[in-house]
Amino acid sequence: LRRTCKEVSALLVAREDRALPVAERLALRLHLAACKACPVFERQLLTMRNALQSWRGYTING
Template sequence: MPLKRTCKEATALMVAREDRSLAWRDHLALRLHLLVCKACPRFERQMLGMRQQLKQWRNYTMPD
């Protein structure tokens, strides 16, 4: 399988990366795709932002 990925494949890898470690080949292919694509790094930043917000929300306690 070549290292070149489409945006659809790259976003699927980013979503999968949330649940499991990627194989080295997929990790490398994703990194290479993110270097040449303009849209996917934005999606990656949005995912990271959502993850951080969800973490804060899970740890939120109501003030008394």
């Protein structure tokens, strides 16, 4: 279950487009609880997701 930050960041990015298998979700959760850097990266991805959603609305609504 031990993953490096590089592996975890790849899982966090992959999660934007596909459902992760249970083993990967567990590894992710354990790593995020113990790491200081990866939760920040996770928040950046969430910010990007929200930004893209707002932009989509902006293009539909200039």
